[in-house]
Amino acid sequence: MFEDIDRELKERFDSTIKELEDRIAKAIATDNHLSEMAIVLRSIPGIGPVASTMLIADMPESGTITSEEAAALTGLALVAHDSGTIRGKRAIADGRRALRHVMF
Numbered sequence: 001m002f003e004d005i006d007r008e009l010k011e012r013f014d015s016t017i018k019e020l021e022d023r024i025a026k027a028i029a030t031d032n033h034l035s036e037m038a039i040v041l042r043s044i045p046g047i048g049p050v051a052s053t054m055l056i057a058d059m060p061e062s063g064t065i066t067s068e069e070a071a072a073l074t075g076l077a078l079v080a081h082d083s084g085t086i087r088g089k090r091a092i093a094d095g096r097r098a099l100r101h102v103m104f
Contacts, residue, residue, distance in 0.1 A: 025053075028053065034056055037052075037056055038052050041055055050102060051102050054098065054099055055074075058096055058098055058099050059099065061073075073099070074099045074100060075097070075099060075100030075103070
């Protein structure tokens with residue numbers, strides 16, 4: 001009984017996710033600016049469809065900021081922590097959390 005419910009819920013989630021992914025892909029494909037941005041982003045080694053879509057959605061300032069600013073916004077820049085118990089240490093932190101998780 002519970003297995004049937006689990007399977008049905010999984011099928012619903014999978015169907016909804018597929019529908020959303022299709023709608024997002026269509027929105028990017030039908031907008032010249034977004035489509036060009038996706039092509040450029042996907043030309044970068046290691047950037048695939050998920051990462052490029054997240055960058056387009058969560059970093060609209062792309063193309064108008066420096067590479068250092070982009071690294072900071074995605075959480076890929078080293079950040080110095082000069083206070084507290086980790087004085088003088090550098091770590092990758094901050095930025096937009098969702099982007100940082102996708103990029104790693």
